[in-house]
Amino acid sequence: xSAACHSRAPTYARAKLNAxxxxxxxxxxxxxxxxxxxxxxxxxxxxxxxxxxxxxxxIAIGGAIGVGLFLGSGRAISRAGPGLMLSYAVGGLVIFxxxxxxxxxxxxRPVAGSFATFAxxxxxxxxxxxxxxxxxxxxxxxGMAEITAAGVYFHYWFPDLPQxxxxxxxxxxxxxxxxxxxxxxxxxxxxxxxxKVVAIVALLVIGLVVIIFGVSELGHxxxxxxxWSHGGFFPTGVLGVVLTLQIVMFAYQGVELLGVTAGEAQxxxxxxxxxxxxxxxxxxxxxxxxxxxxMSLVPWNEVNPGESPIVLVFDRIGIPxxxxxxxxxxxxxxxxxxxxxxxxxxxMLYTLAQFxxxxxxxxxxxxxxxxxxxxxxxxxxxxxxxxxxxxxxxRVFVYVTSVALVGSLWTWALIVISHLGYRRAxxxxxxxxxxxxxxxxxxxxxxxxxxx
Amino acid sequence: xxxxxxxxxxxxxxxxxxxxxWFAILGISYRIIQTRAPQPA
Numbered sequence: 002x003s004a005a006c007h008s009r010a011p012t013y014a015r016a017k018l019n020a021x022x023x024x025x026x027x028x029x030x031x032x033x034x035x036x037x038x039x040x041x042x043x044x045x046x047x048x049x050x051x052x053x054x055x056x057x058x059x060i061a062i063g064g065a066i067g068v069g070l071f072l073g074s075g076r077a078i079s080r081a082g083p084g085l086m087l088s089y090a091v092g093g094l095v096i097f098x099x100x101x102x103x104x105x106x107x108x109x110r111p112v113a114g115s116f117a118t119f120a121x122x123x124x125x126x127x128x129x130x131x132x133x134x135x136x137x138x139x140x141x142x143x144g145m146a147e148i149t150a151a152g153v154y155f156h157y158w159f160p161d162l163p164q165x166x167x168x169x170x171x172x173x174x175x176x177x178x179x180x181x182x183x184x185x186x187x188x189x190x191x192x193x194x195x196x197k198v199v200a201i202v203a204l205l206v207i208g209l210v211v212i213i214f215g216v217s218e219l220g221h222x223x224x225x226x227x228x229w230s231h232g233g234f235f236p237t238g239v240l241g242v243v244l245t246l247q248i249v250m251f252a253y254q255g256v257e258l259l260g261v262t263a264g265e266a267q268x269x270x271x272x273x274x275x276x277x278x279x280x281x282x283x284x285x286x287x288x289x290x291x292x293x294x295x296m297s298l299v300p301w302n303e304v305n306p307g308e309s310p311i312v313l314v315f316d317r318i319g320i321p322x323x324x325x326x327x328x329x330x331x332x333x334x335x336x337x338x339x340x341x342x343x344x345x346x347x348x349m350l351y352t353l354a355q356f357x358x359x360x361x362x363x364x365x366x367x368x369x370x371x372x373x374x375x376x377x378x379x380x381x382x383x384x385x386x387x388x389x390x391x392x393x394x395x396r397v398f399v400y401v402t403s404v405a406l407v408g409s410l411w412t413w414a415l416i417v418i419s420h421l422g423y424r425r426a427x428x429x430x431x432x433x434x435x436x437x438x439x440x441x442x443x444x445x446x447x448x449x450x451x452x453x
Numbered sequence: 454x455x456x457x458x459x460x461x462x463x464x465x466x467x468x469x470x471x472x473x474x475w476f477a478i479l480g481i482s483y484r485i486i487q488t489r490a491p492q493p494a
Contacts, residue, residue, distance in 0.1 A: 131483070243458070244461060247459055404475070407468045407475070410455060453455050
């Protein structure tokens with residue numbers, strides 16, 4: 002066991018214990034769990050559990066609703082028609098299993114490094130290293146794209162304002178907020194998520210009133226039968242539905258952010274299971290519910306791929322300033338994503354530094370218990386996004402965000418593979434079991450891996 | 454499956470080219486870190 006533990010031991014912990022006891026001592030007395038328990042205790046002193054339950058709940062919701070639902074769903078609807086709901090349901094099921102696996106691992110060890118730590122512990126040190134850096138890369142790239150997007154959306158109100166000014170302003174504000182305290186990040190994320198939730202709930206309520214009571218001009222044609230009376234439920238065939246899977250998975254990017262909050266969440270034993278368990282209901286209500294209402298209000302073949310379907314239905318219902326309202330919601334969604342990016346990249350660098358897999362300076366926290374160096378470095382890289390606004394065409398960002406999806410797929414796959422390792426460790430008596438368990442494991446783990 | 458579909462769309466296909474490069478960079482970096490880290494006897 003000691004040999005196995007030694008080979009799996011984190012580099013930083015190994016180096017630290019070398020300094021204290023010498024390598025001989027490590028070989029005979031120290032096991033992997035003890036090393037990681039020490040790391041966890043070290044993190045408890047460094048970081049501050051400043052995220053309240055309402056923060057964590059809304060971060061879980063906000064992570065599940067991105068810009069993709071407000072803008073990108075037009076393209077997906079035009080490709081798959083009402084069958085898109087099936088695509089979201091299948092993708093949502095995969096995400097549900099990932100989140101349940103993550104929830105179980107988080108209850109076992111609620112640390113900021115989350116999946117990077119789990120990969121290190123249960124798959125191998127290289128996988129921990131690759132997961133931490135890939136996740137960092139994914140959020141840095143997403144942050145670049147989102148601040149650029151925020152600049153583009155500001156053009157709606159200020160057409161003469163150079164695009165880089167709102168992009169720089171947004172990044173500067175979010176950087177400042179993240180440096181002050183984790184509670185302030187949580188507070189900002191709470192309000193960003195609330196704006197998105199209110200927009201979707203408004204769509205659902207107003208849309209259902211129009212469909213059921215036939216109010217407004219759209220009320221004459223709005224009907225649930227629009228879902229099957231324009232070429233059937235699968236108008237572009239099963240292939241059309243299957244081909245939207247990558248768009249769907251793009252939309253779910255960021256849902257795993259909840260894991261990174263674990264190290265700073267108050268009462269993680271209560272908060273995290275509640276938040277992870279409710280992901281499936283949120284996907285059903287916010288994604289499938291919203292699509293059901295949109296395609297009942299307006300037949301799928303009237304949706305323009307380049308246009309927001311939510312703006313289209315609000316316009317047709319007769320809601321004034323519909324485009325302006327959704328533009329505001331999309332700016333908050335972009336800012337929320339960038340805020341999450343600044344937060345999570347700082348924490349990931351902090352964890353990588355703890356394991357000796359990033360410069361040690363990133364492992365230090367400021368007087369407010371925030372990993373300031375990691376945040377500053379990540380924000381500086383995101384700043385390149387502002388610079389790129391000058392020099393590269395918009396298409397480059399499509400490519401860059403596609404690359405970010407690979408980081409997400411890798412992270413999600415490593416979560417369920419780490420979970421398999423955790424279950425094996427529990428069976429061997431090397432790890433403590435937790436009450437919150439992933440259903441159907443190990444079959445559901447392999448189902449998730451196969452879907453990639 | 455999703456990885457296969459990334460190859461179908463022109464915009465997302467680039468991810469399949471960049472991913473091996475990214476993981477190769479990670480592999481090399483990890484090797485360098487390992488050789489520099491204090492090694493237990």
